[in-house]
Amino acid sequence: xxxxxxxxxxxxxxxxxxxxxxxxxxxxxxxxxxxxxxxxxxxxxxxxxxxxxxxxxxxxxxxxxxxxxxxxxxxxxxxxxxxxxxxxxxxxxxxxxxxxxxxxxxxxxxxxxxxxxxxxxxxxxxxxxxxxxxxxxxxxxxxxxxxxxxxxxxxxxxxxxxxxxxxxxxxxxxxxxxxxxxxxxxxxxxxxxxxxxxxxxxxxxxxxxxxxxxxxxxxxxxxxxxxxxxxxxxxxxxx
Amino acid sequence: xxxxxxxxxxxxxxxxxxxxxxxxxxxxxxxxxxxxxxxxxxxxxxxxxxxxxxxxxxxxxxxxxxxxxxxxxxxxxxxxxxxxxxxxxxxxxxxxxxxxxxxxxxxxxxxxxxxxxxxxxxxxxxxxxxxxxxxxxxxxxxxxxxxxxxxxxxxxxxxxxxxxxxxxxxxxxxxxxxxxxxxxxxxxxxxxxxxxxxxxxxxxxxxxxxxxxxxxxxxxxxxxxxxxxxxxxxxxxxxxxxxxxxxxxxxxxxxxxxxxxxxxxxxxxxxxxxxxx
Numbered sequence: 001x002x003x004x005x006x007x008x009x010x011x012x013x014x015x016x017x018x019x020x021x022x023x024x025x026x027x028x029x030x031x032x033x034x035x036x037x038x039x040x041x042x043x044x045x046x047x048x049x050x051x052x053x054x055x056x057x058x059x060x061x062x063x064x065x066x067x068x069x070x071x072x073x074x075x076x077x078x079x080x081x082x083x084x085x086x087x088x089x090x091x092x093x094x095x096x097x098x099x100x101x102x103x104x105x106x107x108x109x110x111x112x113x114x115x116x117x118x119x120x121x122x123x124x125x126x127x128x129x130x131x132x133x134x135x136x137x138x139x140x141x142x143x144x145x146x147x148x149x150x151x152x153x154x155x156x157x158x159x160x161x162x163x164x165x166x167x168x169x170x171x172x173x174x175x176x177x178x179x180x181x182x183x184x185x186x187x188x189x190x191x192x193x194x195x196x197x198x199x200x201x202x203x204x205x206x207x208x209x210x211x212x213x214x215x216x217x218x219x220x221x222x223x224x225x226x227x228x229x230x231x232x233x234x235x236x237x238x239x
Numbered sequence: 240x241x242x243x244x245x246x247x248x249x250x251x252x253x254x255x256x257x258x259x260x261x262x263x264x265x266x267x268x269x270x271x272x273x274x275x276x277x278x279x280x281x282x283x284x285x286x287x288x289x290x291x292x293x294x295x296x297x298x299x300x301x302x303x304x305x306x307x308x309x310x311x312x313x314x315x316x317x318x319x320x321x322x323x324x325x326x327x328x329x330x331x332x333x334x335x336x337x338x339x340x341x342x343x344x345x346x347x348x349x350x351x352x353x354x355x356x357x358x359x360x361x362x363x364x365x366x367x368x369x370x371x372x373x374x375x376x377x378x379x380x381x382x383x384x385x386x387x388x389x390x391x392x393x394x395x396x397x398x399x400x401x402x403x404x405x406x407x408x409x410x411x412x413x414x415x416x417x418x419x420x421x422x423x424x425x426x427x428x429x430x431x432x433x434x435x436x437x438x439x440x441x442x443x444x445x446x447x448x449x450x451x452x453x454x455x456x457x458x459x460x461x462x463x464x465x466x467x468x469x470x471x472x473x474x475x476x477x478x479x480x481x482x483x484x485x486x487x488x489x490x491x492x493x494x495x496x497x498x499x500x501x502x503x504x505x506x507x508x509x510x511x512x513x514x515x516x
Contacts (some may be wrong), residue, residue: 072455210358
């Protein structure tokens with residue numbers, strides 16, 4: 001098994017696939033980061049809607065999170081991708097542009113962000129509920145507007161509670177980018193498969209890609225731990 | 240694993256009372272209005288969209304559903320059996336074994352399932368093809384099909400995630416209980432069988448249903464290695480009929496129902512398990 005492995009296939013220059021793999025890795029990181037940030041924004045809106053919204057908003061947010069959490073990511077991504085590109089095309093045609101094509105990276109980020117948003121909503125909702133109510137009341141008593149209370153008190157105080165869940169979500173986001181390979185995005189997993197089937201060196205390329213994913217996970221784990229330490233400053237140690 | 244998928248432990252309630260609560264929750268005016276809008280949308284979907292493909296594909300859809308559920312059930316059972324030693328090894332195993340279990344969990348949880356699936360299917364598949372002797376054995380008919388590879392990948396994935404849960408559960412059993420068992424003169428094996436393992440299992444059960452739902456949501460990946468699960472059948476429908484939305488919406492509806500039924504069954508099972516604090 002080992003004697004057949006030709007490591008020169010991983011070379012960065014053209015006969016080797018190393019460069020293509022790294023490019024795919026970069027695309028994966030961009031997709032994950034963009035989708036994660038979009039998910040965070042959706043999550044904050046969703047959590048606020050669930051906690052402070054009217055009856056209809058609250059129910060709509062509930063339906064959104066239930067659907068996102070009950071349907072496989074792959075199916076959601078396909079649906080969002082087709083619906084999203086279709087709607088964008090129609091909107092553009094209605095406005096008079098023709099031959100418009102939605103940018104692949106944008107579409108991927110939108111799709112991942114919408115899925116992440118459902119989970120982020122639940123994480124942030126739980127974190128906001130963990131903030132002692134007296135702190136929010138005190139801010140209101142100071143005469144702060146609702147948005148200012150959110151920005152200055154609720155969200156900063158909820159951050160340490162949200163970090164473990166949001167860290168999990170970042171790990172899931174990096175791994176969810178691989179699902180975009182099924183739709184045809186040339187991110188790391190799809191490039192790896194192309195490289196592997198072109199050279200028939202399956203183990204070499206899949207293990208190399210696995211190492212890259214693992215590297216990303218471990219490095220971001222380290223960073224997240226540092227960030228958690230900073231966000232938890234002044235709070236009691238967990239157990 | 241996101242802890243958001245872990246449902247809060249429900250208070251035991253009779254099905255009739257749950258139903259009554261659900262109906263009362265629905266009777267609020269805005270919910271009735273929303274339900275009517277949803278119903279109108281559903282009717283519009285049924286009337287305006289093209290569902291003529293459905294009857295012809297129904298038998299294949301049933302077969303696909305069976306495949307999905309079989310893969311889910313088998314991988315959960317086998318994965319759980321592997322997760323037990325993984326959890327124990329990480330808590331009391333000798334150091335090399337502990338590192339091995341920890342490394343396994345980290346690597347599997349740190350890489351995408353799709354990548355593992357393709358590594359196992361394409362990689363092992365091409366490796367086995369190099370050994371002509373294998374063709375003569377009883378294993379070959381299985382090795383030629385896709386589903387054993389899929390089942391293997393799903394199983395080790397579930398084992399790694401659940402192994403992490405079991406590690407926490409085994410480590411979380413109060414030490415005093417184990418000491419009390421030892422003080423009664425139980426042997427180490429008996430302590431494990433009678434106290435440590437059952438207590439850890441109770442602690443791990445509430446997270447198990449969340450993990451099983453996550454596992455259900457991983458099964459469509461099998462379609463990428465030609466296992467004909469529900470998702471693969473729908474993909475075939477889309478290729479044959481050139482419809483984009485109808486099959487996907489149907490699939491979303493089926494998975495919603497599947498998740499709802501699964502959550503209901505798992506909650507019911509949780510209320511049947513005796514609670515020990």
